[in-house]
Amino acid sequence: MTGSTQESSSLSSRLDTSVAHSARRYDYWLGGKDNFAADRESGDAIAAAFPTIRLAVRENRAFLRRAVAVLAEEAGIRQFLDIGTGLPTANNTHQVAQAIAPQSRIVYVDNDPLVLVHARALLTSAAEGATAYIDADLREPAKILNDPELHRTLDFSQPVALMLVAVMHFILDEDDPYGIVRRLVEALPRGSYLVVAQATYDPLPPDTVAALEAANARGNPKSRPRSRAEFARFFEGLDILPPGIVSVAEWRADNESQPRPSFVDISGYAAVAQIP
Template sequence: MSSPLDRVDTSTAHSARVYDYILGGKDHYLVDIEAGDAMCRHWPSLPVHMRENRLFMHRAGRFLAREKGIRQFLDVGTGLPTAPNLHEVVQEVAPESHVVYVDNDPIVLAHARALLQSSPEGATAYVDADMHDPDAILDSPEMRALIDLDQPVGLMVIGMLHFILPPADGQLVRRLLDPLPSGSYLAMTIGTADFAPEEVGRVAEEYARQNMPMVLRDLPTTTSFFDGLDLVEPGVTQVHKWRPGSGQRDVRDRDIAMYGAVARKP
């Protein structure tokens, strides 16, 4: 029987593995190290930026579970498991929560199945699919088994959209939102060059050289992805400014190249 790892291409950097390397993980290859080092030379703040993106996910997940009563989550573009993962955050609040993780990298698949274990009261599952094919996500047996579309869902699209090029970007987000009932929420982070245009622009060029083209969006474009939804305060802001906790570390705006927001589907 073939393993997901048989599909790994160790000759090409992958965004999830570069992210893992820069955040101090161990599930990456030399090509990912070289790409990550090149990106950090262009912008030494990249690890701070990536860490704050992850912390936004923790705060948004906890907010939805604790303050909005969301008990089922769809996490698209999961990336490699890095504790705490989304199910650990939300099941700490509500152990009965269900989380469906989605990614298309075989290393993520192997590690997710091994490590993303639910609390006894709740459930987790992993879907091997691409955001470019939303029907494969929505029609998956895992999604149908764990997500009740008669109840609100927390859709998490964290650190993904800058790898989805227009004009498909908004259409794909809407396709994932369309079947979710009223009272569901979208939590999303979106890359920008608004605060350090030269440095972040060079990082984007490096991603493109590594065959990972990306698009960086300004504030009006970012905000447009939430059209028709009810933004939760403070609206669209840099991720480190979205409902920071009392223990939030001091972070400079120019070290963060990601907008984030949470919004309710009416």
């Protein structure tokens, strides 16, 4: 059996299409084709309770684009660690960063075997830069930080932007979300950045929250939306950039089409902070 055949066999054994996965459900909401019936069923259940979910996921992608552009253009960041990558779509981190600075180096991390199948698209780098992909789970930060591919691609003596966009709400309280983020941040050099966007119930009426909680209880993967105060805990000890903690749709969005989507329609917080 060849290496590629062995890899395909291993991926096939891990790919459970009967259970929804966050990356494939996200792909479904974005209008992609790399999803299965379980992903669509889960996605439709959430959309029934929160009809603007597709707008929300598009705004998450737009926030990622803006955050990468700001860090590359204004902060001079040339290294990005993007965890919870998802399936390739427009304006992936390396595409945005390398369009500004071709020498940018990006490491993607995800645990969906289907994302790994598509990693070749993610690994298409500008000649001056580099991209790599690590098959790992955010719940195992030590595995990510100790991966040889990470250290072959990124220089941890220089600042790194840690991207956690639309992934932390899948880390439940029992998985120690704050400990995970702290472990990752502590591994980065001074001058690095933390970028987080995550779902919240804060602006939603009680009936919408109840419907979403019911869909969450029935479905998979489970999610844990967080309040503004809970979201702010991810940035303890860091210097949050202007405009602070705001709606995903409002972060540095002056050049986006106006008016911006409402906080109720997006129901997600975003912020970027520097490690002092």
